[in-house]
Amino acid sequence: MTEPTIDWGNVPYRAAELLYRLHNNTITAEEREELHALIPAPLRQRLLAELKDIPALDARMARLARFNSRQAWEQVLAKRTAQRKRTLRQRYAWAAAAVTGIAVFTWFFSGNQQSFDAARIVADNRFGHENDVLPGTSRAELILSNGKAILLQSNHLTFEEEDGTRLRSDSGALHYDANAASGETALYNTLRVPVAGTYRIVLPDGTAVWLNAASELQFPVRFTGNKRTVTLRGEGYFEVAKDAQKPFSVQVNGDTVAVLGTTFNISAYDPSRTTTSLMNGKVAVAARKGKKVLEPGQAAVSTAAALKVGKADLEKATAWKNGYFYFNNESITEIMDQVARWYGITVRYSGDVPKGQHIGGSISREASLGEVLEQLHLISGLHFSISGSELTISTATKK
Amino acid sequence: MVKFPGGYDALPTAVEPLFHQYYPRLCEFAVRYLQDEALAEDVVQDVFVMICEKSGILPEGEPARKNYLYAVVRNACLNRLRHLKVVHRHQDEQLRGQSFAPPEILETIISTEMVAAMEAAVASLPEGCASILRKSYVEGLSNTEIAEVLNISIHTVKSQKQRALLLLRERLGPGFVLLLYFLR
Numbered sequence: 001m002t003e004p005t006i007d008w009g010n011v012p013y014r015a016a017e018l019l020y021r022l023h024n025n026t027i028t029a030e031e032r033e034e035l036h037a038l039i040p041a042p043l044r045q046r047l048l049a050e051l052k053d054i055p056a057l058d059a060r061m062a063r064l065a066r067f068n069s070r071q072a073w074e075q076v077l078a079k080r081t082a083q084r085k086r087t088l089r090q091r092y093a094w095a096a097a098a099v100t101g102i103a104v105f106t107w108f109f110s111g112n113q114q115s116f117d118a119a120r121i122v123a124d125n126r127f128g129h130e131n132d133v134l135p136g137t138s139r140a141e142l143i144l145s146n147g148k149a150i151l152l153q154s155n156h157l158t159f160e161e162e163d164g165t166r167l168r169s170d171s172g173a174l175h176y177d178a179n180a181a182s183g184e185t186a187l188y189n190t191l192r193v194p195v196a197g198t199y200r201i202v203l204p205d206g207t208a209v210w211l212n213a214a215s216e217l218q219f220p221v222r223f224t225g226n227k228r229t230v231t232l233r234g235e236g237y238f239e240v241a242k243d244a245q246k247p248f249s250v251q252v253n254g255d256t257v258a259v260l261g262t263t264f265n266i267s268a269y270d271p272s273r274t275t276t277s278l279m280n281g282k283v284a285v286a287a288r289k290g291k292k293v294l295e296p297g298q299a300a301v302s303t304a305a306a307l308k309v310g311k312a313d314l315e316k317a318t319a320w321k322n323g324y325f326y327f328n329n330e331s332i333t334e335i336m337d338q339v340a341r342w343y344g345i346t347v348r349y350s351g352d353v354p355k356g357q358h359i360g361g362s363i364s365r366e367a368s369l370g371e372v373l374e375q376l377h378l379i380s381g382l383h384f385s386i387s388g389s390e391l392t393i394s395t396a397t398k399k
Numbered sequence: 400m401v402k403f404p405g406g407y408d409a410l411p412t413a414v415e416p417l418f419h420q421y422y423p424r425l426c427e428f429a430v431r432y433l434q435d436e437a438l439a440e441d442v443v444q445d446v447f448v449m450i451c452e453k454s455g456i457l458p459e460g461e462p463a464r465k466n467y468l469y470a471v472v473r474n475a476c477l478n479r480l481r482h483l484k485v486v487h488r489h490q491d492e493q494l495r496g497q498s499f500a501p502p503e504i505l506e507t508i509i510s511t512e513m514v515a516a517m518e519a520a521v522a523s524l525p526e527g528c529a530s531i532l533r534k535s536y537v538e539g540l541s542n543t544e545i546a547e548v549l550n551i552s553i554h555t556v557k558s559q560k561q562r563a564l565l566l567l568r569e570r571l572g573p574g575f576v577l578l579l580y581f582l583r
Binding site for chain 2: 010012016019020043061065069073079123124125131
């Protein structure tokens with residue numbers, strides 16, 4: 001829950017009134033009890049201590065009295081006029097960009113990580129939403145072989161698995177070093193990336209995997225035997241290290257994608273539809289409906305009904321990993337699925353939102369939700385309104 | 400939600416009384432997060448610019464409206480701090496290493512409201528009382544000097560001063576000496 005939706009009711013105001021009365025000795029016994037029930041003792045003590053610090057209170061009262069709302073109001077009106085001119089100019093600029101179908105912009109908020117989802121919900125004074133939502137960040141949860149969970153963010157951590165494999169995390173990536181490890185059987189770890197998150201892992205063989213939001217990779221901490229097998233859920237981009245003696249394979253939604261040394265992306269958010277796009281090298285997709293070998297630039301789409309190979313949209317398959325959204329003639333629901341995962345929001349469609357419209361364009365994943373929606377609004381004409389972590393889409397503005 | 404009828408130009412007119420009512424305490428509240436008066440005023444003004452742009456954004460009535468305003472101002476403060484951190488990252492070594500734990504919102508609201516209640520109590524002192532206190536505490540004038548300046552008898556000065564102190568004690572509790580307040 002975000003702060004704007006928290007409702008304390010009258011608690012803070014009644015508490016302030018009663019504390020004030022307690023301080024100047026006009027409080028009744030009943031009110032004293034009421035105050036005790038209203039706020040916990042430690043908070044009460046801290047506030048009473050504030051009331052005893054007369055010089056500090058004096059300074060604060062003086063400051064309070066200095067804030068001149070008459071003058072300030074003039075500034076509000078001036079700012080409002082200035083902002084209005086600015087937004088009109090921006091609207092023209094964005095509308096022009098929307099015509100070309102592509103409008104790329106970046107907005108850097110901050111390099112520091114937000115540990116709480118509530119911290120990504122920020123005030124919005126640009127787009128008129130109840131609040132804005134900051135984009136996802138590098139974060140994941142690592143489940144060790146003993147079931148212990150470790151939260152990975154920008155923190156630098158080093159630790160050791162039971163078989164001696166060394167793990168090291170730095171800003172946005174986890175590295176495995178199996179040089180000092182021993183034993184026959186491999187231990188399995190799971191890297192879980194939540195919504196509004198992304199993370200990269202470098203396996204002990206040097207294979208790098210980028211995980212998109214709401215995705216999971218299960219893998220052995222070192223590759224024993226003559227195979228390298230990992231299991232994916234969600235979406236992952238793989239740069240597989242070459243090792244002809246040990247083929248690499250990805251288990252995904254019941255299919256197997258077998259590779260040698262290559263680069264490819266697997267998108268499998270929908271359990272009934274897996275898309276494997278190949279950048280270079282060679283992969284063999286073994287699905288329920290047959291087996292196909294992909295050439296670079298091709299994509300395989302596996303469903304319960306068929307395994308189809310066609311031309312890959314490589315721009316799209318790699319965009320997320322390179323830090324932007326890329327929409328190529330996609331429906332609003334397909335687009336919103338991606339947006340919802342990256343901003344950790346839920347989407348509600350109000351009334352008859354046309355789902356058939358197809359939209360194209362690209363937007364930085366560093367942008368705030370409000371900025372992304374402003375773009376989508378200009379391109380699609382749909383209306384978006386953010387409230388906390390819920391987004392409502394409608395065809396007309398609610399008045 | 401309150402709706403303000405009348406379109407673009409009518410909106411500020413409807414918001415203005417609320418602005419005067421809440422502006423000082425929202426600024427005082429924002430100072431607790433930003434540690435800077437000018438920055439605090441800027442943030443609170445921006446919040447009201449946003450409110451003017453949106454009809455129907457303010458909850459109706461107390462305390463929902465106050466709760467909303469405090470929460471929005473607090474978020475705007477944290478947002479601004481985040482932005483400032485980016486701006487200063489390469490200039491200010493101190494800001495870089497500093498981990499900032501924002502004040503707890505409920506506590507800050509109660510604290511602000513307490514101060515606002517006290518300020519209201521002092522601001523409503525009769526003008527005569529206030530000006531005698533100001534001359535005595537701030538300007539350091541003796542009773543005789545005050546009597547001369549204000550052209551009243553020394554007896555009136557004494558009784559007014561006593562009454563003022565009594566009122567202050569009644570309103571603010573014992574031991575209150577408001578130096579800065581009257582200095583402003």
